[in-house]
Amino acid sequence: MTLSWQLELVSIGAVAPVVMRLLREDLVSRLSHAVWIAEASISPVPAFDHHRQQYLASALLEMLLVPPPPPGVRRIAVTDVDLFLPVFTHVFGSAQLDGPVGVASTFRLHPDAVAGTVDPEVLRHRLLKEVLHELGHTFGLVHCRVPWCAMSPSRLPEEVDLKDAAYCTACAVRVGVPEEIPYHLDEQDPP
Secondary structure, three states, X not given: OOOOOEEEXXXXXXXXXHHHHHHHHHHHHHHOOOEEEOOOOEOOXXXXXXXXXXXXXXXXXXXXXOOOOOOOEEEEEEEOOOEEOOOOOXXXXXXXXXXXXXXXXXXXXXXXXXOOEOOHHHHHHHHHHXXXXXXXXHOOOOOOOOOOOOXXXXXXXXXXXXXXXXXXXXXXXXXXXXXXXXXXXXXXXXX
16 A cells, blocks of 8 residues: 655744755655655754753654644654754754654764864765654654664664655555665564
């Protein structure tokens, strides 16, 4: 059964337009569903927590629900601000489990500068994987035990690097996207 859905990308804060365009291109090539970038961006200021000096991810999710996405549309935001949830020091992103919205942040995904250089492709791949991860949560997926699956959990940017920008077979079926990487011999059935 093929799921019918579309993805709207929204920027929150000062996300460079080129980042959004490249992300859209990467998602279109992997998802086989319509993906577009919203014209308007959202200010993250109402979600700022002065005590933590970070932005509350759940507050950003609430902002993404105004107005609610139309039926069959998932809305994933990309932001450049540092996100947190009350029980975590930071998060790369957050999403409503089996809901229409999610958010991913580039703030902690930036690669460290080594010898004064930063590879923008590292950030591009990390962001793609994080958006796929949050998108999966909107379809009700929890963290996957297949280590290379985009739904595998990550606490550090280097752990994001170990994942593929694709879902394992079971997760791909739940999201309704093509199985992309059939060559992993260590694939296991997720819980």
